[in-house]
Amino acid sequence: MPTGPRGPTLPSDDRATLTGACEFCAWTTEASSHARLARRYQDHLRAEHPKAWLRG
Numbered sequence: 001m002p003t004g005p006r007g008p009t010l011p012s013d014d015r016a017t018l019t020g021a022c023e024f025c026a027w028t029t030e031a032s033s034h035a036r037l038a039r040r041y042q043d044h045l046r047a048e049h050p051k052a053w054l055r056g
């Protein structure tokens with residue numbers, strides 16, 4: 001699994017909103033699952049930080 005956002009822990013309630021932040025800018029996101037959060041972060045990296053994304 002690729003490197004995901006820092007910080008968020010997986011709550012017991014999977015409907016809880018998780019938040020993630022970019023390591024490289026002020027971008028943040030919210031998602032209802034860790035998988036969705038990681039997906040959004042990967043999409044952000046690919047769009048905004050392609051060099052970082054390519055490094056994984």
Ligand SMILES: [Zn+2]
Binds near residue numbers: 048
């Ligand atoms: Zn960013």
